[in-house]
Amino acid sequence: MSGLPDRTDVLVIGGGVIGTSAACRLAEAGVGTVLLESGALGSGTSGTTAGVVRTYFPGNPLISSLAVRSLAAYQEFAERTGTDLGLERIGLLVLFTDEQQVQDFRDTRAAQQAAGVDVELVTAAEAARINPLVDERTVLAAAWAPEAYACDPPAIVRGYAAAARQAGAVLRTETPVTGIDPDGLVHTPAGSIRADTVVCAAGPWAGTVAAMAGVHLPVTTYPVEMLLADAAGSAPRDALPMTMHPSSLRIRSWGDRILVGMGRPGPDETRDAWLQRVSHHLGTTFPALAGQGLEHGWSGNLDVSPDGMAFIGRDPSRPFVYAAGFSGQGICQAPAAGEIVHDLVLGKESWIDTAGLSTARCPGVPAGTA
Structure with a gap:
């Protein structure tokens, strides 16, 4: 395996359906993107679910809106790339x-x-x-x-990973993150890389990864x-x-x-x-x-938030974006989550008000900084 690039515009940590979706969206927008995965692509939560993409989430229309947009995006992605997602x-x-x-x-x-x-x-x-x-x-x-x-989660991860690579993203597996410096220097056993923005999509390990950057992300493992x-x-x-x-x-x-x-x-x-x-x-x-x-x-393990809804947001004091805590529903929301991450990274107004998705919605939880 060749060494890591010295720097990148965006470093995505996590190679599941959320991370590969975000990496694909960013790379296709011309953003320099590197993705690091500690194991194999899709080896975490993405391979743990019942393999169903649904739009109805009882009691939570916000999650449903993310899922509706994601289903349309899956269908468009399959048609555009010829990828069989097993839908x-x-x-x-x-x-x-x-x-x-x-x-x-x-x-x-x-x-x-x-x-x-x-x-x-x-x-x-x-x-x-x-x-x-x-x-x-x-x-x-x-x-x-x-x-x-019904869907094929591994095929979804492979499809987004292939599209991200085709758009210029660099994806590295078996490359765990061991430290994140305040200036955006990210350390791994394969070397260090400086990122203008770090995106945490590490599933059950998201809280640990965020803590390396001095960010509090209240995600637990279930x-x-x-x-x-x-x-x-x-x-x-x-x-x-x-x-x-x-x-x-x-x-x-x-x-x-x-x-x-x-x-x-x-x-x-x-x-x-x-x-x-x-x-x-x-x-x-x-x-x-x-x-x-x-x-x-x-x-397997799910990344769970206190209220069962994902955290998607940007830390107010540093260039750190998070997308975690999907509570077993990530496969239903990944395309929409990747789109929101793209907007947060580029400072664009999103199609949805993202305030309700940030960690600030949880009482007693800081806006992001530990």
């Missing part, structure tokens, strides 16, 4: 089990639609028609959002595990939609099996007890899956 429409079904959830949907539907989300309230019977595994007796109603797509279950004999042949239950249980088709997620064991809960809890919710909501064994699929 296959499956839809999103959000189950409601009490009246307050239904009322919350009604209260926020107008804001969701204003954000560009196509979503409607459906009856329990309609929910069971959309996903035949649902026991309609266990739900009151559901939200149905057809604009949700381990998750995805499980696989065999499809019951009565399961439909067509792909099931991503289906979310208030318990945090979620399922979708995964080839000829069922992908199951429900977070992780609680602080004082054994993995066996957690698996039993997952099995209970699975069998109650989707009776055809009762008794199906759950196998480990994959696991």
Whole structure:
């Protein structure tokens, strides 16, 4: 591997979907861009999710607006570059089990639609028609959002990385950052590089990277595990939609099996007890899956913010931009996040008011400086 350049306009730290999206956007705008990744591209949070790009985020129209813009950008990127992102429409079904959830949907539907989300309230019977595994007796109603797509996260990362390189960006893997000086000199085992602006898109390591630059980024690490279950004999042949239950249980088709997620064991809960809890919710909501064994699929760490919404902003006292804390939703927001990072770096007015995305929204958290 050749050494690092002596300097760059922008140094992006993190080679997942957020970092490669930002690097692609900056490089295509003619900005000198170097990206550093401590492992392989897409080896962090980007490979941990259920692989679904969706536009509807209950209770948060701001995230939904980022997701709507991102879905359009993915479709444009695939058409423009010929990259197969594996997009296959499956839809999103959000189950409601009490009246307050239904009322919350009604209260926020107008804001969701204003954000560009196509979503409607459906009856329990309609929910069971959309996903035949649902026991309609266990739900009151559901939200149905057809604009949700299965995707190929590694292909998305590869696509953005290739486009960034083609536009002139330098991408270095297996190159962890070990220090960041106040003057923008960034240190790695492969040498040091001076950057006019540093962009932190390091996922679960974002807080550590930011601290090297003297910036406080309140991102924590949340381990998750995805499980696989065999499809019951009565399961439909067509792909099931991503289906979310208030318990945090979620399922979708995964080839000829069922992908199951429900977070992780609680602080004082054994993995066996957690698996039993997952099995209970699975069998109650989707009776055809009762008794199906759950196998480990994959696991990893998410970068989580205190309120579950990403931090995207610029430190007020130094040339340091951050995009982290996506809480497992980064694949749905990466193109829009890359666009916002581009605007922050270049000092351009963004398509969205970014004030609500900065760390300043969290009480007791400084605007950025540690």
